[in-house]
Amino acid sequence: MDIQGSEFSTKGSYVTGKEYTRDTHYIETRITRDGADGYPVEAGRYRLVVARACPWAHRSTIVRRLLGLEDAISIGVCGPTHDARSWTFDLDPGGADPVLGIERLQEAYFKRTPGYPRGVTVPAIVDVPSGAVVTNNFPQITLDFSTEWKQFHRHGAPDLYPEELREEMTAVNKRIFTEVNNGVYRCGFAGSQEAYDDAYDRLFAALDWLTERLAGQRYLMGEFITEADVRLFTTLVRFDAVYHGHFKCNRSKLTEMPVLWAYARDLFQTTGFGDTVDFEQIKKHYYVVHEDLNPTQIVPKGPDTSGWVSAHGREALGGRPFGHGTAPTRPVDA
Incomplete structure (x- = not known):
C-alpha cells in the first residue's frame, strides 16, 4: 500500500484525468538462495515490515505464517494510519521498531536510496545489518517465500505454489x-x-x-x-x-x-x-x-x-x- 507525493492520491497511485492507475514500479531486488541480487536467503538477517490494515501486506503475513517462517524472518508492524511521508511504528513502545530502531519506514527506504522518490510501501523487507529496504515488490515477496525460502519452511508446510x-x-x-x-x-x-x-x-x-x-x-x-x-x-x-x-x-x-x-x-x-x-x-x-x-x-x-x-x-x-x-x-x- 503506497504513500506518494502530492501529485498522487493518498492510496498510492495516481488519477490520470479520470481513471485511477496504480503505480506498480517497485524495488525488484530479490532475496534468493543463490544471492544473485546481492541478498542471499539467510535466517535472521531480514525483517518483514507490514501493517495489519493493508491488504497487500496482509498477504505476506498469511504466507509467512502458513509456511512457518517466523524464526527465519522477523516481523515489524506499523500502525494503521500514516501521514504523507511514511508508515510509522507507533504501535511499538517509544514509537520505534525494536529491531530496526527507526520511527518511520521511510528511513529504511532512504538507507537504500537517499531521497527515495516513489511510494513508501508495505510490505517491505529490510536488511537488518544495513537497515536498508531490500524489496517492496509484494507479489514476488510471497512467491519467493514459497520457493526460495523452502529450507526454512516448518515441517508440514503447505505447497502454496505447486x-x-x-x-x-x-x-x-x-x-x-x-x-x-x-x-x-x-x-x-x-x-x-x-x-x-x-x-x-x-x-x-x-x-x-x-x-x-x-x-x-x-x-x-x-x-x-x-x-x-x-x-x-x-x-x-x-x-x-x-x-x-x-x-x-x-x-x-x-x-x-x-x-x-x-x-x-x-x-x-x-x-x-x-x-x-x-x-x-x-x-x-x-x-x-x-x-x-x-x-x-x-x-x-x-x-x-x-x-x-x-x-x-x-x-x-x-x-x-x-x-x-x-x-x-x-x-x-x-
Whole structure:
C-alpha cells in the first residue's frame, strides 16, 4: 500500500484525468538462495515490515505464517494510519521498531536510496545489518517465500505454489489483481462517473466469475489452499468493512453473495487467515487516512463481524485446506 507525493492520491497511485492507475514500479531486488541480487536467503538477517490494515501486506503475513517462517524472518508492524511521508511504528513502545530502531519506514527506504522518490510501501523487507529496504515488490515477496525460502519452511508446510498449477494460477491471479484487488481501488478513486461505472462493472463481473469458479470446488485452484486464495482473501475480508461503502462497491455486500461469503468464511476460520485479521485497524486506516473520501475521518462502528465464525458448509465440497501438509500450531505474532 503506497504513500506518494502530492501529485498522487493518498492510496498510492495516481488519477490520470479520470481513471485511477496504480503505480506498480517497485524495488525488484530479490532475496534468493543463490544471492544473485546481492541478498542471499539467510535466517535472521531480514525483517518483514507490514501493517495489519493493508491488504497487500496482509498477504505476506498469511504466507509467512502458513509456511512457518517466523524464526527465519522477523516481523515489524506499523500502525494503521500514516501521514504523507511514511508508515510509522507507533504501535511499538517509544514509537520505534525494536529491531530496526527507526520511527518511520521511510528511513529504511532512504538507507537504500537517499531521497527515495516513489511510494513508501508495505510490505517491505529490510536488511537488518544495513537497515536498508531490500524489496517492496509484494507479489514476488510471497512467491519467493514459497520457493526460495523452502529450507526454512516448518515441517508440514503447505505447497502454496505447486509447479503443476503455476501456469493456470498466473492467469487466475492476474484477473484477481486487475479486476478485484485493484478493482476496488479503481472504484473508490475514480476521477469521473464513466471511470467509476467501468471499474464497478468490471469488479462485479469478476466476482460473478469467481462465484462460478468456486461453486463446485472448495478453493480457487481445486482441493487445497494456494497463493491464489491468499490474494483473493485479503480483498474479500475487507469488502463489507470498507470497500462496499467507502469505495462505493455497492451492488452487493459480501454477505449477500452466498458462494463467496461461504468461501471467505471457510478461509477466515482456517489457521493463518482469520487470526491475522484486525477489523478495527482496517477500518481506522481507510476512514482516517483517506480524507479526500471521508473528510470527517469518522470511523463507522459496523459492520457486525460475528458472522465470520458462523458455519460455512464448504467441507461438503471435499478437499483438504493444507493439502498433504498441516495447519500452523504456533501463536500468531502479528
